Amino acid sequence: MRIALFTPYSPEIGGGSVQLRSHLAQLPELNVDWHYLAPSKVPGERRHWLGESLPARQFVADLFSRSGFLPGSVLPVRNIVAQIDADLYWVVAHYEGISVADELISLGKPVHLTVHDEPLAMLIRSRRYRPLWPFMSHIFPRVLRGARSVDVTSTKMRDYFKQKYDVDCFALYKFLSELPSVNSQLSKDTLTVGHIGSLYHPDAFRKFILASRRYAAAQNRSLKIVRIGDSPEMSKLDSENLATFENHGELLEQDALPVLARCDFVYSMYPRGFRFQGFRRTSLPIKLSTYIQAQRPIFAHTPPDSGLAELISKHNVGVVCSSNRETDIQSAVKTILDATRTRDNFESIRRDLMGPHQLQQLRDALSSRVSIRNS
Numbered sequence: 001m002r003i004a005l006f007t008p009y010s011p012e013i014g015g016g017s018v019q020l021r022s023h024l025a026q027l028p029e030l031n032v033d034w035h036y037l038a039p040s041k042v043p044g045e046r047r048h049w050l051g052e053s054l055p056a057r058q059f060v061a062d063l064f065s066r067s068g069f070l071p072g073s074v075l076p077v078r079n080i081v082a083q084i085d086a087d088l089y090w091v092v093a094h095y096e097g098i099s100v101a102d103e104l105i106s107l108g109k110p111v112h113l114t115v116h117d118e119p120l121a122m123l124i125r126s127r128r129y130r131p132l133w134p135f136m137s138h139i140f141p142r143v144l145r146g147a148r149s150v151d152v153t154s155t156k157m158r159d160y161f162k163q164k165y166d167v168d169c170f171a172l173y174k175f176l177s178e179l180p181s182v183n184s185q186l187s188k189d190t191l192t193v194g195h196i197g198s199l200y201h202p203d204a205f206r207k208f209i210l211a212s213r214r215y216a217a218a219q220n221r222s223l224k225i226v227r228i229g230d231s232p233e234m235s236k237l238d239s240e241n242l243a244t245f246e247n248h249g250e251l252l253e254q255d256a257l258p259v260l261a262r263c264d265f266v267y268s269m270y271p272r273g274f275r276f277q278g279f280r281r282t283s284l285p286i287k288l289s290t291y292i293q294a295q296r297p298i299f300a301h302t303p304p305d306s307g308l309a310e311l312i313s314k315h316n317v318g319v320v321c322s323s324n325r326e327t328d329i330q331s332a333v334k335t336i337l338d339a340t341r342t343r344d345n346f347e348s349i350r351r352d353l354m355g356p357h358q359l360q361q362l363r364d365a366l367s368s369r370v371s372i373r374n375s
Helices: 014-026 056-067 075-082 096-106 119-125 130-146 155-165 202-218 232-239 253-261 274-282 287-294 307-315 326-338 343-354 356-367
Strands: 002-007 031-036 047-049 088-092 111-115 149-152 190-196 222-228 244-247 265-269 298-301 318-321
Touching: 002 014, 002 096, 014 031, 014 356, 056 075, 056 096, 056 130, 075 096, 088 096, 096 111, 096 130, 111 130, 119 130, 119 274, 130 155, 149 155, 149 356, 155 274, 155 307, 190 202, 190 253, 190 287, 202 222, 202 232, 202 265, 202 298, 202 326, 222 232, 222 253, 232 244, 253 287, 265 287, 274 307, 287 343, 298 307, 298 326, 307 318, 307 343, 318 326
Parallel strands: 002 031, 002 088, 031 047, 088 111, 111 149, 190 222, 190 265, 222 244, 265 298, 298 318
Antiparallel strands: none
């Protein structure tokens, strides 16, 4: 069976691609061709460049037309779909991906849908695309119900979709067969904090830096922030000279692990407030998989209602800090530094989040020629 995977981004960019590549590496028996939109073609067999992403005005016009509320044009998306021929269409529900899935379903094509970030929650937190929420709220439920199978990035999202849309999904995160061996060599003179990728809200991290710097100073230590990946928000904080930043740029995961292994702990954030509520409750950052492999304690700067907070607390692999107050952050820093965590803690979260059971569900969904719904 020929399977066409469509993503509205390059196979080499972002956390979504990291997850998909990890799955494809474990499913070599499946005949999958990766079709994608990107500024230019990237290397790799079975990868098919379909051109650049749609301009914002074309994407908006497509949503207008598909919602039936305002006039628009679905022609650009139909041209994308016309370039893909397969027995099963595997589509990532992100921006153009939702339109592509809707077009395929309207043509009677079988679609397996992957949801890494809940689209309506993404629109609410986006200042640029927030006005599109009414149109997406009409289209996305139709796509969810029209797909023959759906995987989502967390159990929180799975349960949310079941409750809100009465759609059965299965949770699918990055696969990891075993934890690597790491060698942690920590500096006694420096409090070193690691961070990968995007920073969702600079204000919270700025407060974290200031509180951590004062805590380190009280211990006769300096503060160092180890950066991996590109983030405009992080670059802005770097320019403010709030602490010493050590920038490693983009690294392959295997190269990032020894860098993170020498950090006292690593940092991950989901912001407070209504605008980020749906996002933090349903999503999981892909950086979490790298943090688990590095086996360093995780400072989860997030309200306790997030999926990230639930996992960190359940497996005791870090600390959850829901406050931006200096005294609370310093207390959480002390807690994470004082606690003892073993490889067994990280092995527990690996089995729960990244074990083979989830991968088998994906294999079953992509191998079946009939409609399948897994809860």
